[in-house]
Amino acid sequence: MKREIRITPSILNADFSQLDEEIKRIASASDLLHLDVMDNVFVPNFTFDFARSAEIIAACPIGVDAHLMVADADLIAPAYAEAGCASVTIHVEATNNISATAKAIRRAGARCGLGIKPGTSVEDYADYVDSIDMFLIMTVEPGFGGQKFMYDMMEKVRKTRIIIGDRPIWLQVDGGVSLQTISAAAEAGADTFVAGSAVFNADDPAGMIESLRALAHSVAQ
16 A cells, blocks of 8 residues: 655745735645744744744644744744644754653644754654654755755665654655655655745646645655
8 A cells, every 4th residue: 555645835935925825826735834934043044933933823724734943942842733733843953852842742732743954863863753743854954945855865764764664654855845856755755745946936836736746656655
């Protein structure tokens, strides 16, 4: 039986001045909306503070997958779950107590994702596999959209798939996902894909999502 495929468009490349309309363009085709939260501390860019994030979450017609690229994620992550996110991802590099924060996120009703930067070993965090609902393998350095997909991260995706085994844990990739790269990620074992510029720069964003989904389905095991 083939893995279920999920496409979660990132609004990092959307037009922030008309965000509601941008989200409407992709809502019917998307599994979740990927909300990139950057603080200009953990990553060299700023997107949304918690107040603005909460507004987006409340207004979004589909579930929100919040990706917290922020320092001291322990302090703010549970609030995103309490605000109504379907999923909240914390970075291992920015979380002091992964187990406690994961429990707090789940207790508040959201799935918990564990994000891993390109230079971080996933094996070092394998012991958390039964405490989370998703691994997020970054296929670019976090902080900016439109970066080139790192094919050398596919070995890390394969290792993560082995760590997950037959558990019902999602394996997400984020960064440079497009029609040219999604097959490699799906073949390596990913089942959940963050696509930003590929979707929002397309003439038909919803159609692009379905094209990405079909490609991933065609090679997923």
